[in-house]
Amino acid sequence: MKGPRETDFAYQAVYRYLTSLISEHATDARVRLPSLRQLAQRLNVSISTIQYAYSLLEKEGRVYSLAKSGYYATPVPSISTLYSGSDLLEMVYSHARRPGTLNLSADEPALLQPLDSPLLLLERELLRQYPRQPQASSQPCGELELRTALAARYTSSPVRCWHADEVYIGADLRGVLEILITVLSLRGATVVVESPCDCALLRLLQDADVRVIEWPLLANGALNLEHLEALLETEQVRLVMVSSGVNMPRGSRAPDHNRQAVAQLLARHDCQVLENDCYGELGFEPEGLHFRDLLPAERLIVFSSFEKIIGPEAPFGYLLSRHLGAELQRHFLLRAFRLSPIRQKAIARLYSNGRIDHHLQVLRRRLKDSKALMTQLLQERLGDALHFVEPQGGSTIWVSSLRRVDVRRVFQRLLKHQVVIAPGELFSLQGLHAQHLRLSHTFASEHDLAGALGLLGDALRLEAID
Structure with missing residues (x-):
């Protein structure tokens, strides 16, 4: 990894290498990228450096990851069939990485106040x-x-x-x-x-x-x-x-x-x-x-x-x-x-x-503010459809449907509008939370959150079980 640009951070060199690798395999087919360990050995850098480069590419929508499988280049030009299996967790992970998606399934508190700089x-x-x-x-x-x-x-x-x-x-x-x-x-x-x-x-x-x-x-x-x-x-x-x-x-x-x-x-x-x-x-x-x-x-x-x-x-x-x-x-x-x-x-x-302590003060305040905005919107737009637990921390809200619904079908319906939620069944191995879902309240400002919540309300009504 050493050469003309030795002063660059290692992850920047890895990022450029992966960008070239993705460009070489630009196709509408699913292309698996090298594993963390393979790249670490190939490029003589740490696994954490590889992880950081991959995370940047994920945020840009150029790659996505599947649990127990690895990293894949986002198909070009089509991104409609990232994952075709029945594993719900892998389905959430793969669709959440699609460019233009409103990822309400995420749990990324640091997104509001990153410490990268x-x-x-x-x-x-x-x-x-x-x-x-x-x-x-x-x-x-x-x-x-x-x-x-x-x-x-x-x-x-x-x-x-x-x-x-x-x-x-x-x-x-x-x-x-x-x-x-x-x-x-x-x-x-x-x-x-x-x-x-x-x-x-x-x-x-x-x-x-x-x-x-x-x-x-x-x-x-x-x-x-x-x-x-x-x-x-x-x-x-x-x-x-x-x-x-x-x-x-x-x-x-x-x-x-x-x-x-x-x-x-x-x-x-x-x-x-x-x-x-x-x-x-x-x-x-x-x-x-x-x-x-x-x-x-x-x-x-x-x-x-x-x-x-x-x-x-x-x-x-x-x-x-x-x-x-x-x-x-x-x-x-x-x-x-x-x-x-x-x-x-x-x-x-x-x-x-002491930088961590100062950072945490700011991060907690911003998380609390984004939680307040999200809960207010939930109350105004979905108060007759959902009940939510007022969170005492973190970046997500735990909600339950007031009517019996098929939450997995709600999830599938929202995917058509590029909105991803996390169905409650993911958080139990014994089917304890089938009427629940987890929603992130840390989201990019360019997304229409109110419109997405309207879509969620429509899906809940359409998938109600009599």
């Missing part, structure tokens, strides 16, 4: 300090500077403290969680998850042959203590996954007293607790108690990623664990993630210089 400026400064060279093999779990910054971020007292050697960073969240599934021997084991649950997490557990039991939230967003107690008494539960802050996609947050009661129950049973902190800092109001404040670290594992608060230019996933050190280190070494040390150092500086 400050991050790239820091990279430029760091590249002057650290000549580009292969990543040191002695840091398979991530750059020490970033692991130290994260450990400090999660430390809240002399008792509730973390250290850099208890932090593990991978190329993306999926890869990190795949390692965790292996280390905990979850294949065939029973895992309890809050429901609704993030569709990507559900798909990951399903693909790993994990037995998932869904734990539905109460109508007010609280955790159902009696239901969990019954599960722990009657099932051989290996792991319970809980939200750190707001539950996504529902957008609600369990009260502190409810969390304390659940933590006391979990402490009496022999199972691991996995805290999902991907949205932990995206609540609109000041944070309350986390499960990591209530449970001993020896029983707890925390996972998150930078993507929800920084954007796709920071795709790394990470987890914190005090008691799985030897096995995690071994598997991270075997996995051999190719991570950009400079990108990691730049993210670490965003934490240490």
Whole structure:
């Protein structure tokens, strides 16, 4: 990747290479592009650099991704048959990337306030300090500077403290969680998850042959203590996954007293607790108690990623664990993630210089404002057709139809108008949310949102089930 334009960032060179590759294969047929690992080896750059270049092309509508399949060049001139299978999640992913589509299925909080410019400026400064060279093999779990910054971020007292050697960073969240599934021997084991649950997490557990039991939230967003107690008494539960802050996609947050009661129950049973902190800092109001404040670290594992608060230019996933050190280190070494040390150092500086905290203040305010606009439009235009949960954080709204409808047919009808929604069935493996859908409230200003909501209302009426 070195040559006449050595001063360019690596992702810019990768972007130009992919642009040329796409142009060479311009056709109305589906053309699969090289995988992240193939390109990283071919071009001698990190997987995260490849991911960032692909994400830019996705935003431009020049490529699209399919779960478990890879990246494809958008067919030219036709884009009408991106995916013809029956897998609903892949259908949502493929159509959401079509140029000109209003993607109301998205969950991209950082879209409103990306941190790409400050991050790239820091990279430029760091590249002057650290000549580009292969990543040191002695840091398979991530750059020490970033692991130290994260450990400090999660430390809240002399008792509730973390250290850099208890932090593990991978190329993306999926890869990190795949390692965790292996280390905990979850294949065939029973895992309890809050429901609704993030569709990507559900798909990951399903693909790993994990037995998932869904734990539905109460109508007010609280955790159902009696239901969990019954599960722990009657099932051989290996792991319970809980939200750190707001539950996504529902957008609600369990009260502190409810969390304390659940933590006391979990402490009496022999199972691991996995805290999902991907949205932990995206609540609109000041944070309350986390499960990591209530449970001993020896029983707890925390996972998150930078993507929800920084954007796709920071795709790394990470987890914190005090008691799985030897096995995690071994598997991270075997996995051999190719991570950009400079990108990691730049993210670490965003934490240490306070830029992340300032960014989060602005991002939360903008998310709250866009939520208010969306809920107002929903109330005005679809108040007689939909009920929605007032979200307490994040970039989406959880809504349900007041009439019984076929939501999948609603989804198909809206596709004809290049509007994509996320049907509620994606967020359950047991059909618990068939009358729900998730709507994004972070959208590009050039789209006619009011018109799209009108189309949604029409589709709901036409697909009502008598």
